[in-house]
Amino acid sequence: MFRSIAPKAFSCALAALAAAPIPAHAATPTTSSAHGDILVQSTSSWNGKPYVAYPKAQPQLTVLKMTIPPHAALPWHTHPFPNAGYVASGQLTIQDKASGKSHTFHTGEAFTESVNDVHRGLSGDRPTVLIITYSGVKGVPTFKAEPGQKPEY
Numbered sequence: 001m002f003r004s005i006a007p008k009a010f011s012c013a014l015a016a017l018a019a020a021p022i023p024a025h026a027a028t029p030t031t032s033s034a035h036g037d038i039l040v041q042s043t044s045s046w047n048g049k050p051y052v053a054y055p056k057a058q059p060q061l062t063v064l065k066m067t068i069p070p071h072a073a074l075p076w077h078t079h080p081f082p083n084a085g086y087v088a089s090g091q092l093t094i095q096d097k098a099s100g101k102s103h104t105f106h107t108g109e110a111f112t113e114s115v116n117d118v119h120r121g122l123s124g125d126r127p128t129v130l131i132i133t134y135s136g137v138k139g140v141p142t143f144k145a146e147p148g149q150k151p152e153y
Contacts, residue, residue, distance in 0.1 A: 090128030
């Protein structure tokens with residue numbers, strides 16, 4: 001047999017349920033695509049020199065955040081494999097030693113660096129912050145300083 005609940009007791013039970021916290025559930029993710037902006041895509045470096053085949057070894061990607069003080073010149077150096085950089089803040093002027101070519105990249109711009117060409121970077125009036133991705137191989141340094149020069153980082 002069922003007993004009926006008195007109206008006052010029923011009202012109290014409803015009030016208690018209404019005041020109880022509702023457990024939070026994680027939002028169900030929806031299937032969607034992201035938006036991607038290509039910052040730089042190239043088969044050659046900033047100075048127009050084409051890239052050639054990668055060395056045959058185990059690939060190793062390196063992402064580096066480099067901070068260069070104002071009015072600083074990095075040492076003359078080379079890279080043994082392709083890399084690309086993004087200027088997060090400040091500016092970077094890249095100079096090619098052999099040709100004398102230079103180009104300045106500003107905040108929000110991306111660039112591709114040369115392979116086996118002696119070059120260096122110079123900062124401007126503010127610190128320069130770069131995000132650089134090296135497409136290298138395991139066990140090979142990302143740069144080689146020219147004789148008599150300090151390491152790049």
